[in-house]
Amino acid sequence: MLEAAMRAGTHSRDCVFEVFARRLPNGRRYGMVAGTGRLLELIRDFRFDEAELNWLQANSVIGSDALDWLADYRFRGDIRGYREGEVYFPGSPLLVVDAPFADGVILETLTLSVLNYDSAVASAAARMVSVSSGRPLAEMGSRRASEQAAVAAARAAYIAGFDATSNLEAGRSWGVPTMGTAAHSFTLLHDSEEDAFRAQVATMGPGTTLLIDTYDVPKAVETAVRVAGPELGAVRIDSGDLPTVVADVRAQLDSLGATGTRITVTNDLDEYGIAALSASPVDAYGVGTSVVTGSGAPAAGMVFKLVAHRDSRGEWVSVAKTSAQKASLGGRKRPMRQRDERGTAAAEVIYIGDEVQPDPRDRELQVPLVSAGEVDERYLGAAGTALAREHARFAVGELSAESFRLRAGDPAIPTVYLP
Template identity: 70%
Template sequence: MLDAAMLSGTHERECVFEVFARSLPDGRRYGVVAGTGRLLELIERFRFEDAELEWLRDNRVVRDETLDWLADYRFNSTIRGYREGELYFPGSPILVVDAPFGEGVLLETLALSVLNHDSAIASAAARMVSAAGGRPLAEMGSRRAHEEAAIAAARAAYIAGFSSTSNLEAGRTWGIPTMGTAAHAFTLLHDTEEDAFRAQVRSLGAGTTLLVDTYDVHKAIETAVRVAGTELGAVRLDSGDLPVLVGSVRAQLDALGARKTRITVTNDLDEFAIAALRASPVDSYGVGTSLVTGSGAPTAGMVYKLVARKDAAGAWVPVAKASTGKASIGGAKVPVRAIDKLGVASAEEIHVVQSASPMPTGRHLHVPLMRDGVAVPEYLGAGGVEAARRHHAIVREELPESAFRLGRGEPALPTEYV
């Protein structure tokens, strides 16, 4: 596209690109924006180095003139959009790129690969946080994801309300609290379960979490308390009929005097399994496979579309696809969340700039994210992650109660074009 646009002389036309999802994953009631901070950092570093240019030249992908243009490529324009951690709905313009066509069109795959993955994970994580009812959740899915995606998933889950991750690189890179427990291999390494528990307590102290379902759970509980004492930090259950097992483990711990010892459960949990345990005396959850695969929705289904451009005379022209089933709405947009008198969100109102309608009142959703190719610092790094987590916690409070139902349903807010 770039090569052909350069031939036609249109690659420098000013354009507006939008990232949005035509719909939410089947049955979901809201989505969570995640990946924005990662994306901004990647855009700042986005270059075509000698190795890439040489490959493009050797394989005759584009003309020499286009290769010269790519060699000097830097994104030097403007991006605005929803804050990371914000909620989104069908049609929400979560990212808007204002740039010449050549600059903007090259960002499509990068933007979509980051936002589709991270928003899918954050949206699944938010449902799990709701199901947990205030009990902490740890992200433990690194072994079920690509090595780089695992780090991004831990980041997205933390923004959506998870308390910690077992991925140490996510802690190093993004400042996310880390935690972990021993695996069954550690118990099996030792001659007896007691030997394994003693080794772990000797290393980490009585406040550690002991895995108690390698052999017999109730014998392991007895051994764990004998080894660590009644100040044992926690026990982890990774198998069995959890609603029944958790109750009996709690009773046994209390009978042994370990009333402060917490119970954490893992075992292929998703939001529905977590909800089923709300009446059980579970203290925390560890979630892996379901979280890092989006709990059935591994992508957010976002698209990157040109919605406005300048014509040859310099006038702005709204543009949009008219394809059956994939039609979009052209024109630059200003999204606003309508809030009622009780502080509850009632609609996602999207004001089309070309419209003569007055600007709707409510909470404006777009913020500057990048100016002249430089990202707004507050959205970057570990500080940006913490800011996104705080923002998500605030905006969740705006949703109507129906938004938190786990059963299939329509989006919690209607999208209205004004």
């Protein structure tokens, strides 16, 4: 596209690109935006180095003019978008790129690969948080994702409300609180379960979390309290009929005087499994596979579309696809979150065109993210991640109670387009 547009002389036309999702995954009431901070860092640093240019030339991917253009590339346009942590609905213009065609289109795959994955994870994590009854959630899915996606998933889950991750790189790079427990292999390594518990307590102190389902759970509970004392921090259960096992373990811990010892459960939990444990004496959850795979929706279904550009006369024109089932809506847009008198979200109102007069009671959804190629530093790094987590809490707080039901249903609020 770059090379053909350059030959046609259209590559420098001012354009407006828009990122949105036509629909939510089946049964979901809302989505959550995540990945914006990661994407902004990647755009800021997006360059083509000599090795990459040489490969493109050697494999005849593009010609010399396009190669020269890529050699000097850095994004110099403007980007507006929903704040990271914002909730979104079908048609929400999550990201708007204002730039010449070549400058914007070169970012399409990068933008979608980040936002589609991170938002899928955050959207699933938000559902888990909503049914956890305020109990802590730890992201533990690194072994179920690629090495880079594992870090991104930990960050996205934290933005959505998870409390910690087992991925230390996410802690180092993004400031996500980290935690961890011993694996079954640690117990199996030792001559007895008691030897394993003693080694862990000697190193980590009695406040550690002991894994109690390698062999016999009741025996492990007795051994754990005998080794660590009633000050034992927590036990972890990773198998069995969890509601029954958790109730039995709680009763046994209390009978042994370990009334303050917490119970953490893992074992392939998803939002439905967490909801099923709401009446059980669980103190914390560890979630792996389901959160890093979007709990059945591993991509958010976002697309990157051209919605307006200057024509050969320099006039702005709106453009859109009209193909069956994939039609889009052209033109610049200004999205607002309409709220009722109680401050509860009532509609996603999207004004079309430049001359709009939104209701002053509605909340503006887009903020400047990049201006003339300069990224807003507030949204980067650990500080940006913390800011996104704070905004997610606010945005979710505007939703009605009906929005958090797990059964299939329509989006929590309608998307309304106004001229």
